[in-house]
Amino acid sequence: MMRRTPHVLAAVVAAAAAGCIEADPGPTPPEPMCHADSDCDAPAGEICDDGICWGNPPDGVTFAAVLNPPEGRPDLAPSEVPAVVFEDDGTALGLVFAETVTLSGRVVLAGDPDRSVAAQIRVERPSRIPGGPAYLRTAVAAPGRVAGELAFALRVPRLSPNDPPYVVDVVPDDGSLAEPGPDGPPATVAPPLRFRIDGTRDLAGVDIAVGDPSALKGAAGRVVDAAGRGVPGLRVVARGRWSEDAPLERVSSVATTDTDGAFVLWIPIGMADWNYELVVQPPAGAVAPTLRVRGVRIPDPVDGAFAELPPLSMPSFPSGARYAIDVIGRRPEGGVTPVEGALVEATAILVDPVVPVGETGEVDAVYTARGVTDAAGRVELDLIPGGTANRVYLLSIQPLPTSEFAAAHDVSVAVGPPGATGANVLPAVELARRVAVSGVVVAADGTPAAGTTITARATAAFKWSLEPALQAKLDDFRYPAATADESGRFVLWVDAEVFGAAPVYDLDLVPGAGARAPRWTVRGIDLAAAAPGAGLDLGDVALPPASFARGAVLTGDGEAIAGAEVQLYEIAADDAACDSAFAPVDATGACHAPAALRSVSQTDDAGTAVFVLPRPR
Incomplete structure (x- = not known):
């Protein structure tokens, strides 16, 4: 007691x-x-x-x-x-x-242990809680530390010999963590390093060497334009899989094409799959596409052989121009209203009609622009326009969680050449209305649970019915939320369709300050029960008694x-x-x-x- x-x-x-x-x-x-x-x-x-x-x-x-x-x-x-x-x-x-063990030390370039380099360190393992979040700890290793000094230190729970090990990822800095030195950031010569530790003992004061040539394979290539000329200043990386069922992620060094468009990548030997995706990105702020080349085979070397990649062809495209798109919704009583605060993403796949693609695997040249609608419902985006034919963009629009209007995906918009004068205004996009899900949150004694926050989230069963790429998009979804008023009443505006499917929702209820009530989840809200145009009234939504x-x-x-x-x-x-x-x-x-x-x-x-x-x- x-x-x-x-x-x-x-x-x-x-x-x-x-x-x-x-x-x-x-x-x-x-x-x-x-x-x-x-x-x-x-x-x-x-x-x-x-x-x-x-x-x-x-x-x-x-x-x-x-x-x-x-x-x-x-x-x-x-x-x-x-x-x-x-x-x-x-x-x-x-x-x-839990009792802990220590992982501390420095990250250094192989063959150059005098001073440490900056790196991001992730230590991860599966959760010991069924259905719980993965165990994850991160640290930033500081640059410039000499032998005997610590550049990072973190503690993790001690494991028993039969526990799954910790997976440690060391990602050398690409210039986002520290000011690069005269030779550039360490990621230009050292790819990410992955290793495992059993977590049964301290690893204190260790030097983690990245960029060891004996553990790497090299791949050289060139990015050219439609006329075969080298394209300088592009960022090139390779994405691969650390294990057969792992997602694609950057596994290479980071290269920047030189004046002739040439680049060299370094990739760890012994990866689960020799097929990689090469990603070629323009400088930040440039209105230019990203080239993605999938299925590029880079085998582990035999006798130190260096992989020579076929030229990567960037399609030709006109200069960017600014376009405006109005996002609107229709009022129940008639007329339209602007949709403010919506996230708008416009994506186009550029296909060059002269230079063939596909010689180095499956090739996409993708351009994406993002923006947020203003109070007038307008967003301005820098787009790559069409030439002799219109260029088709697919729009993804996510309104605010409190909006009455639904998200939209894969909305097709044709973009022609920019006008000589005046604004380039594209056709307005009208969003469908969401379904109003309403009710009254009451405590276990039947009194209104004012101040309770209600959030509608797609069920795990719905999320897991989607392909992995759509699951990742759903993770970024702006789920609707509302707060119960003094009478406990709430209205949630919920999407009846997500990625072309009808979702089922769970309602997460979090009581407000001063409430003697527990968090709770109301499961399985199916919008199919809603009358067309009438919404779905749940009546009293009761919080359970508290313990x-x-x-x-x-x-x-x-x-x-x-x-x-x-x-x-x-x-x-x-x-x-x-x-x-x-x-x-x-x-x-x-x-x-x-x-x-x-x-x-x-x-x-x-x-x-x-x-x-x-x-x-």
Whole structure:
């Protein structure tokens, strides 16, 4: 049993229900729930303390946690607790930071250990929480450190010999982390390096050498224009896969074409696949396409042979010009209104009618421009216009999450040559209306849950029914959100169609500050039940009863940690979403439905975290 001293107020619990504990408890502390144990559900184990009935946790629910250390505690590492046990009186057990190991040292160029170079370091492994976020730590290795000095240091939880190892990616700086030296950034000669560590012991003060010639293969090529002339100043990289089921990512050094369009790339030997995608990009701000050449085979060398790539042909195109597009929506009562704040992306694939493509694999020359509509619903984009024929762009438009108008994808717009004078205004794009999903959020006692934030997100089953490329786009989707008013009423404007399919939504409910109510998810909102033009009224959307819990967050030697953040997850009891066509699997071949975030709290001065748990009836 965990009894607390009177300095812990009921207001602390109310703030925790909103996801954090604030120094100011708010203008009106809530009324006490109890004065004695007899005011609580004592037969279920509840006790009264500080005016709160603690305990009676939900049955049949598995919780897990992620512990994040406070600032100023570099000796601790973010730690996963795969199973948090709640006793009948609400005491949470097992909130203990893991024992750690250290990874520290420098990143140096092979053969030049005098001074370190800048690099991004990622340490990752699968989550120990089923359906939880992958464990990830990052650090930036500083340049200019001499032997004996540390350029980076981070701690990660110690692993047992049977645990999957940490995967460490070291990405040399391409000029985005530090001011390049006279020889340019290290990424020009050193590609990313990947290795694994078992996490059972410290690796302190190590020099990580990148760009070792004996571990690399070289590939030389040239970028030419439609007339066969070299194109200087282009950024060239190769994307590949570290393992057969891994996504494409940059695996090469970063090259810039010289005055003759020539470049050299360095790629690690021993990759899972010898087929790469070459990406040729223009300088930042240039109105020019990006060349993507897929299926370029660069085998590992035999006796140090150097791969010679066929010329990469950049298609000819006219100079860019500025065009305006108006994004509008139609009012229910008639007439149109501008759509402000919409993200607009225009993409065209350039095909040169003179120079054949495909000699070096599958070739695309893609140009993309992005902008945001202003108060008049207008966006101005620098586009590559058409010549003798119009150039077709596909528009992707994402309105604000609160907009009544729906996102649009693959909207075709023809762009001809620019006019000699005046603005180049393209036809307006009219967006469809979203479906109004409404309801009244009520607490377990039936009173309005004012201030609750409601967010509609596509279900995991819907997301995993999409091909991986569309899943990645869905991750960037601006999901609709609303806040319940004083009466608990809300209206969400939800897309009835996403990427040509009818999504099913989950509603994530986060009570406002001062509410003694838990986070909750209402699952499976199917817009097919909405009457045409009438929206979908959910009626009362009830938050479940709350169960109040608390627990000490400790180090392995029992020290209480103040200021730590605790993210509490509910493990999904149903993995039906894994039946979807493109459901992800882990290294063991298993699939888990996403775990639901149920609480985000911060420990008080005594190291105690407070949780408001959902206890469905």
